[in-house]
Amino acid sequence: MAAGTGIREERKLKTRQALLDAALKLLEGEQSFSSLSLREVTREAGVVPTAFYRHFRDMDELGLALVDESVRTLRQVTRAARQGTLPTEQIIRRSVETIVAYVQANRLHFQFLMRERAGGRSQVRSAIRSEVRLFISELATDLARFPGLREWSTEDLQMMAGTLVGVVINALQDVLELPPGRSAEELALVEMVSKQLRLVILGAGLWKSRPPEVSG
Amino acid sequence: MAAGTGIREERKLKTRQALLDAALKLLEGEQSFSSLSLREVTREAGVVPTAFYRHFRDMDELGLALVDESVRTLRQVTRAARQGTLPTEQIIRRSVETIVAYVQANRLHFQFLMRERAGGRSQVRSAIRSEVRLFISELATDLARFPGLREWSTEDLQMMAGTLVGVVINALQDVLELPPGRSAEELALVEMVSKQLRLVILGAGLWKSRPPEVSG
């Protein structure tokens, strides 16, 4: 019987999580992941440096685990964001507010994702970027169902989805620069990104999607 | 007479530049600026570690000097990019090609700007972000001159300019991930970002800019 089994395992997972949380917390301030030391992380987590090796081979491996964890958070956010996204002004605004609220609630994870997307180790960087690409594709698939977009080429749907996602990502960079509270600046940002999305969607109404030209 | 004067000064400037170039070169690979050490930079520059202090108080000060230098490059690029930007398909494409070519010609500076924009020390980060904001404002002023946009509110012009600049910045992140040569992927990227800009400009044609509502 394996009834009693799991006390050890449970404690091990707890320490592992403490290491991940410690790293994330240390990244809150000025520090970038690549300048984070193994000893800092274990100190913050309240274990001895050598305990680190029971969980990760090195800091790179912890970095990838942090991407996994953050990406799980990201998926929750984006899934919520795409619930019934009918391109009406009201709904755009509400979606943006939802996304911003989620991101504020998971500041540390998103700060990590945003920073490492541009500047991190290539393994971490490409993991994040492919996650974004995946989300763009999913959005493109969603968009394909809308009346005006049914005959668009896959390429153009990707193009439009990429524009929308890009607008949101740029705005999130700015959101994360702001202090956590729901400030006036944050409301102004929500207002602006909503307008930007509306601008793109208006453009889509006029877009003539042409199939790729075939030369003779 | 101060005719002979300047040999010493000239050599000093040369060493200073060697330090900046060394730092930039070291950033080409995986390393982020914050994980760069003073000794690495002096080693790469071919001087003794203590010589560093004749030029910069610490690595932070060198970082800001690197922002200055990169921003000077950025200004050249953006000035060139805005020469006669009439929103016609051909001209959009050519502008994008120009920007991409400039960025490729100054890969290291732009890689530095893009990475530090998201993840660097706050002093460096905010210097870069305010530079981007300045450029958006300049573009907004330019846009105000176009027939269809003359009666737009300042706020909406900023919003539109922000969208356009955001689209380009997002694309540049991808460009910098590619190897330096003019690859097929690069051409595809130029194609896509041109379409994205066209989409936004189409949207602008339908946009109804309203003055801020005054509650009574």
Add this chain to the structure above:
DNA sequence: TGTACATCAGTGAACGCGCGTTCACTGATGTAC
């Protein structure tokens, strides 16, 4: 249930290394006469 042995998460001492910074210095360049 009770006992005897195995496992293994976390400990603590120790190591060699590169780091940032200090200091007194050297010798080419600059200046005064």
Add this chain to the structure above:
DNA sequence: TGTACATCAGTGAACGCGCGTTCACTGATGTAC
């Protein structure tokens, strides 16, 4: 022009420190009977 002194960019030795990693260990948890 020629000489004597001042300046100062770059040198090289030395320092104390935090780092990543090794190793033998401890004692609570797990397993077999």
